[in-house]
Amino acid sequence: MSTDTPAGSRFDLPGTPVFDGQTSRRGLRMNKMFMSLRSEANRTRFLADEAGYCREFGLTPEQERAVLDRDWQAMIDLGGSIFYVYKLAVMDGRSMQYLGGVFTGMTEEEFVAAMRAGGRRDTGGRRDG
Amino acid sequence: MAEVVWGLATSHVPSIGAAMDRGKTEDPNWKALFDGYAPARAWLAEHRPDVAVVVYNDHANGIDLDVVPTFAIGTAEHYPVADEGFGRRPVPDVVGDADLSLHLLESLVDEGFDLTVFQELDVDHGLTVPLSVWTPDPGEAWPCPVVPLLVNVIQYPQPTAARCYALGQALGRAIRSYPEDQKVALLGTGGMSHQLAGARAGFINPEFDAMWMEAIETDPARLAALSREELIRQAGSEGIELIMWLIMRGAMDERITKVHSSYFVPASNTAAGIALFDNRAPQPA
Ligand SMILES: [Fe+2]
Numbered sequence: 001m002s003t004d005t006p007a008g009s010r011f012d013l014p015g016t017p018v019f020d021g022q023t024s025r026r027g028l029r030m031n032k033m034f035m036s037l038r039s040e041a042n043r044t045r046f047l048a049d050e051a052g053y054c055r056e057f058g059l060t061p062e063q064e065r066a067v068l069d070r071d072w073q074a075m076i077d078l079g080g081s082i083f084y085v086y087k088l089a090v091m092d093g094r095s096m097q098y099l100g101g102v103f104t105g106m107t108e109e110e111f112v113a114a115m116r117a118g119g120r121r122d123t124g125g126r127r128d129g
Numbered sequence: 130m131a132e133v134v135w136g137l138a139t140s141h142v143p144s145i146g147a148a149m150d151r152g153k154t155e156d157p158n159w160k161a162l163f164d165g166y167a168p169a170r171a172w173l174a175e176h177r178p179d180v181a182v183v184v185y186n187d188h189a190n191g192i193d194l195d196v197v198p199t200f201a202i203g204t205a206e207h208y209p210v211a212d213e214g215f216g217r218r219p220v221p222d223v224v225g226d227a228d229l230s231l232h233l234l235e236s237l238v239d240e241g242f243d244l245t246v247f248q249e250l251d252v253d254h255g256l257t258v259p260l261s262v263w264t265p266d267p268g269e270a271w272p273c274p275v276v277p278l279l280v281n282v283i284q285y286p287q288p289t290a291a292r293c294y295a296l297g298q299a300l301g302r303a304i305r306s307y308p309e310d311q312k313v314a315l316l317g318t319g320g321m322s323h324q325l326a327g328a329r330a331g332f333i334n335p336e337f338d339a340m341w342m343e344a345i346e347t348d349p350a351r352l353a354a355l356s357r358e359e360l361i362r363q364a365g366s367e368g369i370e371l372i373m374w375l376i377m378r379g380a381m382d383e384r385i386t387k388v389h390s391s392y393f394v395p396a397s398n399t400a401a402g403i404a405l406f407d408n409r410a411p412q413p414a
Contacts, residue, residue, distance in 0.1 A: 010285070011358050011361065011362070013329075013358075013361065013362055014328065014329070015327045015328030015329035015330075016324065016327050016329050016361065016362075016365075016366050017326050017327045017366065018285050018361065018366060019283060019284055019285060019366075020284070020285035020286070021284070021285065021286075024194060024197075024284050028194055028195075031189075031194050032193060032194065032195070034189070035189050035193055035194075037214060038189075038190065038211075038212060038213060038214040039212075043214075076326050076327070081189070081194070081283060081284070082325045082326040082367075083188045083189045083283055084189045084194070085326075086189075087189060087214050090213075090214050090215055091214065095397075096325060096397055096398050097397065097398065099325070099326070099330075100325070100330045100331050100398055103326055103327055103328060103330040104328060104330050104331060105328075111330075111331060114331055115331055115333075115394070115395035115397075115398060116158070116395060118333060118335070118394050118395075119322075119323075119331055119332065119333025119335075119394055119395055119400065120329070120330075120331035120332050120333065121332075121333065121334075
């Protein structure tokens with residue numbers, strides 16, 4: 001049992017994080033912080049003091065570091081839900097294609113090109129077409 | 130008595146709404162998607178219902194993670210359009226039908242579906258984008274009142290596909306037992322295959338999507354038998370939201386008539402599908 005089971009280990013599906021109950025427990029404070037960024041007033045406060053804002057929401061030091069560094073993969077690994085993490089990305093002017101590139105080791109342009117070519121057909125985390 | 134008149138299954142990807150809101154529907158990257166909607170929209174314009182039940186999920190806009198209802202229903206007279214963090218979509222707020230909501234709630238609870246109740250709810254792209262797919266230019270108001278039916282598809286364990294299909298069947302009985310003479314439309318939203326995070330992000334599975342598109346009409350029980358693991362494997366970690374189509378399908382008759390369907394890749398990171406069904410059985414030619 002652990003609360004630090006790496007994301008994606010629920011099934012034998014490499015490269016596929018499953019946002020399950022344990023993940024959501026780990027990420028709750030951070031995800032609530034992301035959700036708060038829907039309001040302009042909160043975005044302003046966040047940008048004025050990111051670390052202070054994270055502490056207000058009770059993020060762990062690792063989560064705070066991931067947020068400050070914009071380490072998107074770490075945010076997912078530390079319990080972030082992609083729909084919540086996306087709120088921070090939007091605030092930064094980043095797209096879901098940019099995040100897709102980060103998660104797959106591509107630039108945003110490469111990721112967009114892969115989508116326009118019909119999407120990625122890899123299974124089990126391996127590229128096979 | 131009320132009757133189900135049609136069912137529309139459609140993706141609810143935010144970028145589809147954004148492309149419409151920003152006038153990009155003729156853009157080469159989007160034109161084929163919107164061209165694929167045209168025949169459905171033309172038919173829908175001729176078949177206006179009295180009320181619509183929209184099966185959708187929220188994406189961190191109306192519901193936080195402190196409460197995660199597996200199934201829920203809105204019972205309000207009015208649902209504001211959510212500000213998702215970049216200003217609200219320039220579309221009308223949604224008018225509810227509280228009487229129908231409360232009837233559906235009671236019928237469904239009596240059948241063993243213990244829904245969570247939202248008396249206040251901001252609705253996000255999961256609900257408004259399908260309304261835009263149906264009605265691109267709503268003007269001051271959407272074509273009819275809406276009952277939101279919410280499904281948790283973003284936190285595991287999502288309800289099983291079988292449970293969604295069974296809920297849909299109970300929803301169909303609940304609609305048919307409503308004493309008002311109302312034409313009820315159903316929207317099942319989400320999908321098709323996609324995955325947003327992880328090394329498999331960008332995953333698209335057109336073979337699975339084609340199978341799903343065919344079976345949703347002709348063999349929904351086959352889809353209802355798929356496990357969560359199989360859905361995540363085949364449709365991607367976010368593609369599992371296709372289970373919401375099964376609620377729409379379950380509420381329709383055993384035999385339905387396809388009016389139109391279309392498939393397009395990509396709508397941002399997603400395979401986008403639309404399938405419109407007339408609830409009347411196929412007429413002999
Ligand atoms: Fe969704």
